[in-house]
Amino acid sequence: MWRPDGWDVRVRIGVLTPHADVGPESELRAMAPADVGIHAARVPFGGMRRGGAMDATIPLEPVRAFAEPPYVDDAAAVVAAAPVSAVAYAFTSSAYVIGADGEARMIARLTERAHGLPVVATCAAAVRALSALGVSRIALVDPPWFDEELNGLGAAYFRRAGFDVPFHASCTLPSGQALIRPPELHDWVARHVPDDVEAVVVGGNGFRAVGAIEAMEATLGRPVLTANQVLLWAALHAAGGDTAAIDGYGRIFTLRAA
Known part of the structure; x- marks a missing residue:
């Protein structure tokens, strides 16, 4: 009832x-x-x-x-x-x-x-999570509406926190929150993230990403952290x-x- x-x-x-x-x-x-x-x-x-x-x-x-x-x-x-x-x-x-x-x-x-x-x-919180996972070498993927300068500032943030960031980029999906789809994000990350990183950080709280976490971790064999x-x-x-x-x-x- x-x-x-x-x-x-x-x-x-x-x-x-x-x-x-x-x-x-x-x-x-x-x-x-x-x-x-x-x-x-x-x-x-x-x-x-x-x-x-x-x-x-x-x-x-x-x-x-x-x-x-x-x-x-x-x-x-x-x-x-x-x-x-x-x-x-x-x-x-x-x-x-x-x-x-x-x-x-x-x-x-x-x-x-x-x-x-x-x-x-x-x-x-991302820094704490990376520390809890015990990783030091990461890839940073940001939304398409983060320009090159902002993405570079993000890489600098994590480097100053003690992480190696050999790969960082704003993904080249369509630039609009409503245009992002989890399968496309998964495929972009799978194509671009190098094999020598220990974890992937996906920035942007307005970036539609959590629905792809499980699939990305399964494909990459590494932890994926989103905002x-x-x-x-x-x-x-x-x-x-x-x-x-x-x-x-x-x-x-x-x-x-x-």
Whole structure:
């Protein structure tokens, strides 16, 4: 007689996402078990227009501005007022632009605005996941709307974190969130990622990628980390949740956060 209504969850996670981007919520909800609540706060992002429209490549200034006060700080305070146990910053490219030190300062600032709740961010979560996997040599694949400069900043971010990045590129699929299909992403990665890397990192929280993780890992024989995947992994650990129930979205969910 009684149907599930979403109330009986063991943990809730607040998500900071660009105002016109449905990618982070879609992928997080797809991966999360039914007893994990996902609750988004939308943050203005100058690189997106109504309906999620974007230019073929996103300019760096709106990317940098997304990580700065006041909008994302206010959103963190608002979503943290809900009964959530952690806050997840669902935006990859700002960390590329401001670097790991800037990202760390942003996390500290957002933690304060979130009333002391743990805040996790995508790129820092990817570093933790790579460390948990014990890999040091990676390939970085970014969305087609990341231009060469932004992709290069991403490679620099991971190199400064201690990883060797012999291959990095923005994939040459059609540049538009709604145009990406998991089979095409799988095939592009399989064709381009070299054999001598130990793991693949797929950047971009608005990049449709989690549906291809299992197939990419099977084809490549190596772990694949995507933006929303590592964000959920880190957020669940920060919230005291369990990732063991997540199956089919990558081997990282079998590991504890460092």
